[in-house]
Amino acid sequence: MLKRPLLGLLAALSLTLVGCALSPQQLSPQPKLTGPLTPMGQGQPVVVRVADGRPSPVLGTRGGIYSDTSAISVQSQDILPRLQAEAEAAVRLLGFTPSPNAYNAPQLTLTLADLKYQSPKETYVTEANISASFRVDVQNSTRRYSGKYGASLNQRFGTAPNQQTNTKLVSDVLSDALTRAFKDPTIGQVLSQ
Numbered sequence: 446m447l448k449r450p451l452l453g454l455l456a457a458l459s460l461t462l463v464g465c466a467l468s469p470q471q472l473s474p475q476p477k478l479t480g481p482l483t484p485m486g487q488g489q490p491v492v493v494r495v496a497d498g499r500p501s502p503v504l505g506t507r508g509g510i511y512s513d514t515s516a517i518s519v520q521s522q523d524i525l526p527r528l529q530a531e532a533e534a535a536v537r538l539l540g541f542t543p544s545p546n547a548y549n550a551p552q553l554t555l556t557l558a559d560l561k562y563q564s565p566k567e568t569y570v571t572e573a574n575i576s577a578s579f580r581v582d583v584q585n586s587t588r589r590y591s592g593k594y595g596a597s598l599n600q601r602f603g604t605a606p607n608q609q610t611n612t613k614l615v616s617d618v619l620s621d622a623l624t625r626a627f628k629d630p631t632i633g634q635v636l637s638q
Contacts, residue, residue: 467507467514467515467605468514468515469514469515469516469517469518470507470515470516470517470518470608470611471518471519471520471523471608472504472517472518472519472523472608472611472612472615473519473523473524473612474519474523474524474527474612474615474616474619475527475612475616476524476527476528476531476616476619476620476623477531477616477620477623478531478534478535478538478620478623478624478627479620479621479624480624480628481538482535482538482539482627482628482633483539483630483633484538484539484540484633485539485540485630485633485634485636485637486539486540486541486542486633486636486637487540487637488540488541488542489541489542489550489551489636489637490541490542490543490544490547490550490551491536491541491542491543491544491547491550491551491552491553491636492543492544492545492546492547492550492551492552492553493529493532493533493536493543493545493552493553493555494552494553494554494555495525495528495529495532495554495555495556495557496525496554496555496556496557497521497524497525497556497557498556498557498558498559498580499557499558499559499560502518502519502520502521503516503517503518504517504518504519504560504561504562504575504615505517505561505562505563505564506562506564507562507564507573507605507606507611517562517611519560519615524557524619525557528555528557528623531623532553532555535623535627536553536636538627539627539632539633539636540633540637541636541637551583551584551585551586551635551636552582552583552584552585553581553582553583553632553636554581554582554583555579555580555581555623555626556579556580556581556582557577557579558578558579558580558593559576559577559578559595560576560577560578560615560619561574561575561576561577562574562575562611562615563575571601571602572599572600572601572602573599573600573602573606573611573614574597574598574599575597575598575599575600575614575615575618576595576596576597576598576618577595577596577597577615577618577619577621577622578593578594578595578596578622579593579594579595579622579623579626580592580593580594581593581594581626581629581632583632583635583636585635585636585638586638588635588638589635590631590632590635592626592629592631592632594622594623594625594626594629595622595625596618596619596621596622596625597618598614598617598618598621600614
């Protein structure tokens with residue numbers, strides 16, 4: 446008779462410990478441009494660059510009692526190639542031709558300005574606030590334009606999210622911010638002048 450209550454207590458204790466100590470996660474998000482863009486160019490060359498302007502690869506922590514050991518990070522080498530591909534795809538959809546070495550061509554620089562992941566500290570992980578922002582700098586001859594574009598998401602959980610879930614959530618927020626950036630008609634207008 447004593448075995449059953451003891452077994453239940455051990456099971457509850459192990460679940461509590463799992464909720465308290467979360468391991469760090471290294472994410473490789475796959476942001477994707479979504480939705481149509483309005484073409485404004487006629488095949489003109491554009492130099493497309495991407496940069497990581499974040500102060501640190503750490504987005505935040507997964508929360509929990511031992512939040513210092515549950516960092517979530519995205520390394521530059523894991524995100525910049527994907528952002529380069531998506532920025533070039535966006536420039537094509539806008540009607541331009543990405544050309545890495547075009548002399549005297551307009552330039553577009555996409556900078557990942559911020560990427561954050563915040564969970565409640567000292568409690569079981571029940572939600573996450575994820576945000577991302579990009580800065581776009583366009584230069585065409587003497588004309589310059591800069592814009593900042595962001596997106597955020599508040600997600601609630603029944604259990605602490607695994608690496609796959611967090612990768613998808615961060616990818617979704619990045620995709621939303623990226624799409625907002627390239628839907629700004631001023632970018633296409635400055636590139637086409």
